[in-house]
Amino acid sequence: MQMIALVVYYALFVFTLLLTARAILSFVPLLVRGWEPKGLVLVVAETVYTVTDGPLRVVGRLVPPLRIGVVALDMGFLLLFFLVSFAMRLISAFLM
Numbered sequence: 417m418q419m420i421a422l423v424v425y426y427a428l429f430v431f432t433l434l435l436t437a438r439a440i441l442s443f444v445p446l447l448v449r450g451w452e453p454k455g456l457v458l459v460v461a462e463t464v465y466t467v468t469d470g471p472l473r474v475v476g477r478l479v480p481p482l483r484i485g486v487v488a489l490d491m492g493f494l495l496l497f498f499l500v501s502f503a504m505r506l507i508s509a510f511l512m
Contacts, residue, residue: 418511425507428500435497437464471496 441461445451453461475496481488 421507421510425504425511428504428507431467432497432500432504434464434467435493435500438468439493441465475499 437460441453441464472492475492476490479492479495482491483489
């Protein structure tokens with residue numbers, strides 16, 4: 417049972433890394449105008465977006481954007497990140 421928990425923990429850890437990479441990839445075009453991924457970076461970006469897009473869409477349907485004036489903040493990313501972190505904490509407590 418601990419082996420399964422360990423595998424799930426590492427899968428969640430990799431997913432957390434992919435979420436972090438998605439956040440970074442989302443900010444790069446804002447900071448560097450006209451940036452488009454090419455070559456290996458394109459393959460990595462496509463993988464990151466493919467893996468994280470499904471869970472973010474599900475959470476995005478459940479949690480509406482937070483409206484502050486004319487700006488709408490997508491809280492789905494933060495909620496998903498915190499849920500994955502919480503699940504990792506629960507699993508690590510189980511492993512000890």
